Amino acid sequence: MSMGSDSNAAARCFLDEARARLEESVGLIHHCVGQLDDAQLWWRPREGMNSIANLSLHLAGNLRQRYQVDLGGEPDIRDRFGEFTDRGATPKAELLRRFDIAVAGAIERLDALAPEDLVGTRRTQRIAGEVEKSVLAILFQTLTHLNGHAQEILHITRMQLGDRYAFQNPDGVPPEMRSRS
Template identity: 35%
Template sequence: MNTLSNHITQTLLDEVQRRIIQESVPRIKKCLRLLSDSQIWHRPNEQTVSVGNLVLHLMGNLRQWVLSGIDGQPDDRQRSQEFTETGPVSTEKLIRDLDSLITEINQALNRVTPEALTEKRDVQGFEESVLSILIHVTEHFSYHTGQITYYTKSTLNVDTQYYSGMDLDKTASD
């Protein structure tokens, strides 16, 4: 592949890592540290899962879509268990498991080649390109990070201060 393909691939992978690993994961960990174990495992109603379930679900999704779908590792996901777990699984264990998984995800993403981006992979009953998988896991992770943040802010009445010290009112004309 040419230099431009390598550059585009690396830029994409850097952005996926930035959005998931540098942005969403620290936000989730911050929320987990703010919430008590009972709040992490609280289900507001029978149609809503807990923050703990969402964390388990995100880890299952990353394992299946990135480690299995992209990196070719075995797919042993038990998706329904991510939602039936009632906890409590300790905050420390959730964070430790998330950190361990992120190490594996980084390693897998570092093995993605420009040629692989257009290759089709079977994941969770879908046929997707590696590029599509990368987009899916990024938006999926961000979506559930937002749910976790919303629950934390509404339950504790706190500002998570994700953008502390930044002027978010800046515009292009400033």
């Protein structure tokens, strides 16, 4: 299917915005993780909830699966169950390294997409089984998933740090809510 110039411009705009949203979520995750120690990364608000470390492993697995496997055709080596059940002591530096490798792969794949690629379809593995989705749908779902978990990481970080949480943009935060450390 060919795309007209208006469609091409809209698709390019979407790809640019997708990259910006990816980078924004990644920046928020790094901002939060940077304020925590290893024990805080593995802390769970209660049993049955995720730790930030588990969410980091999960996001690395999800980004790799969607961008490298679904869009890039690489072999699927993901252990989704293990992302959530790991109770290990993987240190912060290693968690970030794994996450950043997945992010770099996602950015590389995203940057390689042409506007006309968005209307193509790919097979993608979901919990309910394999389905056919457009590249645009895969990107949209993956970015909203990433942002949702970035917000969850923010919430868990603020639960742990309370008044010691350092806002990313303190100028936009009312003085009574700014870090008191």
